Amino acid sequence: MLSRTADNLFWLARYVERAEYLARILDTTLRLTALPLAYVGASNEWASAVATAGCANAFFAVHDEANEETVTEFLAFSSGNPSSIRNCFESARLNARAVRTALTIEMWDTINGAWLELKKWGNGPSSREEFARFLRWVLESSLRFDGSAYRTMLRNDAYWFSRLGVYIERADNTARILDVKYHLLLPADERVGGPLDYFQWSSILRSVSALTSYHWVYRENVKPWLVADLLILKDEMPRSLANCYDNLVQNLDRIAGAYGRQGPAQRHARTVRARLENSRVDEIFQSGLHEFIGEFIDDNNRLGTAVTQQYLM
Secondary structure, eight states: OOHHHHHHHHHHHHHHHHHHHHHHHHHHHHHHHTSOHHHHOSSOHHHHHHHHTTOHHHHHHHOSOOOHHHHHIIIIIOTTOTTSHHHHHHHHHHHHHHTGGGSOHHHHHHHHHHHHHHHTTTTOOSSHHHHHHHHHHHHHHHHHHHHHHHHHSOSSHHHHHHHHHHHHHHHHHHHHHHHHIIIIISOTTSOTTSHHHHHHHHHHHHHTTOHHHHHHHHOSOOOHHHHHHHHHHOTTSTTSHHHHHHHHHHHHHHHHHHHTOOOHHHHHHHHHHHHHHTOOHHHHHHHOHHHHHHHHHHHHHHHHHHHIIIIIO
């Protein structure tokens, strides 16, 4: 496969996954801001949404205040934000069109149809209720694309490169959600495990569709260390860091087998996977959840760089 084709497939999957992630962040923020202050505290949920999306510097370069109007426009529809939902879908379609013959009919119809449908939303919905419907549409479009890829693609290098994009992006997203919650959202005068903490951690579980799974696994009230355990170390949780790296190792090994050569990407992914396998949540909290996640995000970025240098240039 041409490196250019692999690069397009990799980034096509990443942009679709990123659009879904932004929709989840915005949906969770809307839910939190609809609750009484007694439940969500005095923290600015809209500022935390921008921080979670990883674009705080870009946002405050053009906006003085993080509120519902400015944040929803910047994260969902802004043409000046390269990672807005609108730009993610546009970039995904451009990458898909560049490798049209490497996609199945169902995949192309899904991403092209999503782009055409997005145009109908214009500069954004006119009400909070309509915006909530828009976010549900983004989630559904991402799920349809991911489902069409899973159900219709040959299990060859095209599929494996697209999966690399999905899981590198997903791992980064889950890590950032956890990091912002623990490091930024909880006010300094609130105790860990208090009522405010409970509602914020529950919102994190909702943002990654894991609230029901949490209760299935632990059968307890929401506790910060168990949420971290689920989203970091549980292989059976689809959006956990451990699950993402299990899939990354598998797909990188399949690529290496097809091309007859291992490389830095395979070695680095196995190193991160081994560290997750050998970690315990109590040790993570003792050494610092923020520090652990920060190191993981750096390692995940290094894996993306290694994949690019090894295969996509």
